[in-house]
Amino acid sequence: MSLAPLLQASPVIQLHAGAALAALLLGLVQFAAPKGVLPHRILGWAWVGLMAVVGLSSFGITMRGHYAWIHLISGWTLLMLPLAVLAARRGRIGAHRRAMASLFLGGLLIAGGFTLLPGRIMGAVVFGW
Template structure:
């Protein structure tokens, strides 16, 4: 496993754990804000590390990297929204980012030939 993939999997796993914790905490509390900041940092690490992974289109970016850009923009939008006092916009962008994270993880596990699929299923098709 390459270093980029290991960093990406570790950051994504941490993002799922922290994102779940953020969703379960009371909104607006110091704990929510602290966990949220950690989650955003983990998400940025997940997003940035994805650009070093180019197995789908060797040597080039693929459509998956477009989703990484979308996540980067969504996180920025969420931060901007809450700083403007737009709680609803913040919630929408954060929930969308978290749902995208979970769906990407499910897709990585369900797609044959991807490392997570091989690790979880043990199948090398």
């Protein structure tokens, strides 16, 4: 494992990766912590902000100058974030829970898994290829 490929990457890639890692860690905390209390709300807003950075910054990252299908996940993330927050504010906690869990799964775990493939920066960071 070496951070060199990430440190040599463009600032937008560094921002994207840093926000994604922070959102991943904070998301795990959110899943484990008590719900409906002030810390959950404060950390939730931080998580929403991080996910917005992840989604927006992804549009500054292209594959050989072109957007890829994975950018559809970014668009979906940016659409779902306000809907998930709105669901919580309206007391639709089940819808909020499902939306946030799907954002975590699709926007971080699944999309993040693709960054570990050979030829990708995070794959080089983690596996050295």
